Amino acid sequence: MRNLQPFPSARSAASVQGGNDDATQHARYTRRMFQPRRMKHCRVCGSLVTYRIPEDDNRDRAVCDACGEIHYENPINVVGTVPVWGDQVLLCRRNIEPRKGFWTLPAGFMELGESTAEGASRETDEEAGAHIELGPLFTILNVVRAGQVHLFYLARMLDTHLAPGPETIEAQLFSEAEIPWPEIAFRTVRTTLEHYFADRRAGRFGVHTGDIS
Numbered sequence: 001m002r003n004l005q006p007f008p009s010a011r012s013a014a015s016v017q018g019g020n021d022d023a024t025q026h027a028r029y030t031r032r033m034f035q036p037r038r039m040k041h042c043r044v045c046g047s048l049v050t051y052r053i054p055e056d057d058n059r060d061r062a063v064c065d066a067c068g069e070i071h072y073e074n075p076i077n078v079v080g081t082v083p084v085w086g087d088q089v090l091l092c093r094r095n096i097e098p099r100k101g102f103w104t105l106p107a108g109f110m111e112l113g114e115s116t117a118e119g120a121s122r123e124t125d126e127e128a129g130a131h132i133e134l135g136p137l138f139t140i141l142n143v144v145r146a147g148q149v150h151l152f153y154l155a156r157m158l159d160t161h162l163a164p165g166p167e168t169i170e171a172q173l174f175s176e177a178e179i180p181w182p183e184i185a186f187r188t189v190r191t192t193l194e195h196y197f198a199d200r201r202a203g204r205f206g207v208h209t210g211d212i213s
């Protein structure tokens with residue numbers, strides 16, 4: 001998964017410009033926190049963009065000063081799987097930043113031209129080379145600060161063949177007792193694993209939704 005950032009780096013309050021009182025400063029700072037993807041150049045003509053509220057709109061957009069194009073930026077989907085073999089779950093150790101060296105479920109950004117299920121299967125193949133049968137949707141987790149929605153599907157591994165891709169240092173099966181909790185890369189992965197083991201103990205699997213603050 002390229003450049004997956006559930007936790008955008010906090011911007012320094014010192015970098016905030018403008019605002020004459022604390023309330024204004026706070027509002028500007030908060031607004032910036034919720035816009036982790038700041039565009040610099042127009043995708044149409046390459047000129048610099050300015051963030052401002054266009055006419056008949058109600059929030060800041062990247063507006064091109066040269067050609068007038070308004071760039072709408074919306075949350076992106078991260079899709080992945082919980083690959084299961086017996087009582088074990090497959091994790092991948094990340095070979096890329098952020099969280100290089102930490103463990104994750106196979107997941108990555110959804111691509112144009114595919115469904116969420118197809119994206120989850122593709123990422124599982126790319127990152128682990130695992131042969132799976134995709135199961136039902138399991139978690140839908142909002143990561144509002146990062147402008148992302150993470151979706152994980154249950155998946156049944158068909159065999160233990162693994163062929164990790166370049167984004168993965170190693171792929172390995174873990175029982176619940178072996179899960180390296182302090183070395184889990186992302187909170188959405190941790191939350192999904194917690195739901196998985198809780199549901200397994202309860203003997204039934206549901207769909208879980210939640211917000212990662």
Ligand code: ZN
Pocket residue numbers: 042043044045046047064065066067068069
């Ligand atoms: Zn332009």
